Amino acid sequence: xxxxxxxxxxxxxNKYYGKLCALNNISFEVQRGEFFAFLGPNGxxxxxxxxxxxxxxxxxxxxxxxxxxxxxxxxxxxxxxVGLCAQEYNFDPFLTTHQLLVYQAGYFxxxxxxxxxxxxxxxxxxxxxxxxxxxxxxLSGGMKKRLxxxxxxxxxxxxxxxxxxxxxxxxxxxFRIWDYLTQLxxxxxxxxxxxxxxxxxxxxxxxxxxxxxxxxxxIGNKIDVLRDQSLExxxxxxxxPEKVY
Amino acid sequence: MMMITxxxxxxxxxxxxxxxxxxxxxxxxxxPLVTSLLFMFIFGVAIGKRIDFSGMGLSYLGFIVPGxxxxxxxxxxxxxxxxxxxxxxWHNHIQEVLLAPLSYFEIVLGLLAGGLARxxxxxxxxxxxxxxxxxxxxxxxFILVYFAxxxxxIFSCAGMLGALWAEDFGMLNLWNVYFIVPLVMMGGVFHPMxxxxxxxxxxxxxxxxFYLVNGIRYSVTGISxxxxxxxxxxxxxxxxxxxxxxxYLFKIGYKLRT
Numbered sequence: 001x002x003x004x005x006x007x008x009x010x011x012x013x014n015k016y017y018g019k020l021c022a023l024n025n026i027s028f029e030v031q032r033g034e035f036f037a038f039l040g041p042n043g044x045x046x047x048x049x050x051x052x053x054x055x056x057x058x059x060x061x062x063x064x065x066x067x068x069x070x071x072x073x074x075x076x077x078x079x080x081x082v083g084l085c086a087q088e089y090n091f092d093p094f095l096t097t098h099q100l101l102v103y104q105a106g107y108f109x110x111x112x113x114x115x116x117x118x119x120x121x122x123x124x125x126x127x128x129x130x131x132x133x134x135x136x137x138x139l140s141g142g143m144k145k146r147l148x149x150x151x152x153x154x155x156x157x158x159x160x161x162x163x164x165x166x167x168x169x170x171x172x173x174x175f176r177i178w179d180y181l182t183q184l185x186x187x188x189x190x191x192x193x194x195x196x197x198x199x200x201x202x203x204x205x206x207x208x209x210x211x212x213x214x215x216x217x218x219i220g221n222k223i224d225v226l227r228d229q230s231l232e233x234x235x236x237x238x239x240x241p242e243k244v245y
Numbered sequence: 246m247m248m249i250t251x252x253x254x255x256x257x258x259x260x261x262x263x264x265x266x267x268x269x270x271x272x273x274x275x276x277p278l279v280t281s282l283l284f285m286f287i288f289g290v291a292i293g294k295r296i297d298f299s300g301m302g303l304s305y306l307g308f309i310v311p312g313x314x315x316x317x318x319x320x321x322x323x324x325x326x327x328x329x330x331x332x333x334x335w336h337n338h339i340q341e342v343l344l345a346p347l348s349y350f351e352i353v354l355g356l357l358a359g360g361l362a363r364x365x366x367x368x369x370x371x372x373x374x375x376x377x378x379x380x381x382x383x384x385x386x387f388i389l390v391y392f393a394x395x396x397x398x399i400f401s402c403a404g405m406l407g408a409l410w411a412e413d414f415g416m417l418n419l420w421n422v423y424f425i426v427p428l429v430m431m432g433g434v435f436h437p438m439x440x441x442x443x444x445x446x447x448x449x450x451x452x453x454x455f456y457l458v459n460g461i462r463y464s465v466t467g468i469s470x471x472x473x474x475x476x477x478x479x480x481x482x483x484x485x486x487x488x489x490x491x492x493y494l495f496k497i498g499y500k501l502r503t
Contacts, residue, residue: 054344055502056344057503075346076250076251079344079346084340084344090336090341091336091338092261092336092338093332093338094268103258103261104341106253106254106256106257106258106260107254107257107341107342107347109252110253111253
């Protein structure tokens with residue numbers, strides 16, 4: 001990993017779906033060790049941005065770097081550095097939770113013995129040890145969410161990207177996930193979080209970016225963004241109809 | 246990048262692909278073996294005894310066994326990769342692989358391992374079943390390995406192409422049912438070319454699967470309707486072409502990346 005202090009650098013990024021402009025020349029940086037909230041209404045471009053960072057989407061123009069490595073040219077390096085907790089439950093239906101994590105670790109060059117140990121540790125940490133040998137279909141929604149997190153963390157990535165990680169979780173689970181994410185951030189992991197829960201972003205993140213209709217409409221550290229207002233007020237102010245670009 | 250840098254990753258993906266068909270062996274391995282057993286009994290033994298193949302120096306059973314080996318090698322290789330990749334697209338767990346530090350070359354290799362393993366397993370199984378009826382010695386075992394691997398590569402890659410192209414389960418088997426199976430059947434699985442009308446014989450030389458069937462038949466029996474070097478060259482060319490075209494589609498993210 002290059003000794004860059006910038007974990008994610010996006011420069012003049014443009015993305016179209018047919019004629020629809022999904023990302024309109026967006027630029028921003030996420031510093032190493034930052035807890036960054038990326039907010040926006042549905043369809044604003046949050047998941048598209050995440051997909052481009054992780055290599056799941058192509059883009060028209062611009063540059064995206066992870067610790068100084070280009071996500072297109074150096075994709076083998078950037079993918080080792082990122083763990084994605086996706087929005088949807090996209091698990092291989094033929095595998096048990098433990099097998100799923102071991103194979104996923106394997107793709108990231110973790111040897112089977114170490115992979116199995118890590119899988120057991122993560123399942124234990126997220127309270128899924130008793131579900132070690134069942135397939136994901138037998139899990140509840142909250143358990144699947146936790147399994148998504150385990151999968152994102154199995155290769156011990158430097159950057160953890162979370163696409164609405166607590167959507168659909170009960171309060172207790174939400175708090176447990178928050179505690180765990182805070183702990184990971186304290187250990188030096190960079191966290192990139194998208195959420196529709198303003199409270200979550202306000203409580204966890206130090207830096208906030210708001211995207212609306214493919215444009216960054218507000219970005220900065222939490223104090224500067226909020227300016228004595230609640231995040232909800234700021235969010236509605238910058239994404240409301242009167243502010244449409 | 247056409248080299249393996251993430252060996253552990255390729256092995257993990259290969260193991261997953263092989264495990265996937267082994268856990269449902271009753272659906273993936275045994276049905277073609279049962280079908281072959283029936284074909285051998287009905288066509289090879291019951292009807293075959295009435296067909297005079299003495300001019301070719303082998304029994305009718307000896308003639309159809311390499312054809313059955315080829316047809317099941319092709320269909321097993323195709324079905325394995327097409328179903329695996331299509332289901333991965335359908336459930337979107339293809340993302341597990343796309344997010345990993347695996348080059349597109351390595352991803353195709355990993356998926357290919359499943360098709361290759363299943364194809365070779367079924368092909369060997371068909372031969373072993375033929376031993377229940379008659380011992381057909383393999384004349385050229387190394388040539389057989391060459392043809393079995395190249396043919397399996399061609400159709401494992403074809404399966405991946407089908408899975409990338411298909412939008413639903415109906416489309417997934419179109420190529421197999423309307424294109425591959427008819428061409429294999431017309432390629433001489435159950436009959437020598439000399440049994441067909443002149444016009445069909447002339448058309449058959451344009452059927453690439455005719456050369457693949459005859460490559461396997463030559464390896465097993467030493468008899469072929471086409472020069473074995475041409476069969477080998479066509480098999481090599483198609484396997485390389487299909488493999489690199491598949492890698493190319495993964496690289497551009499055809500129906501994989503938005």
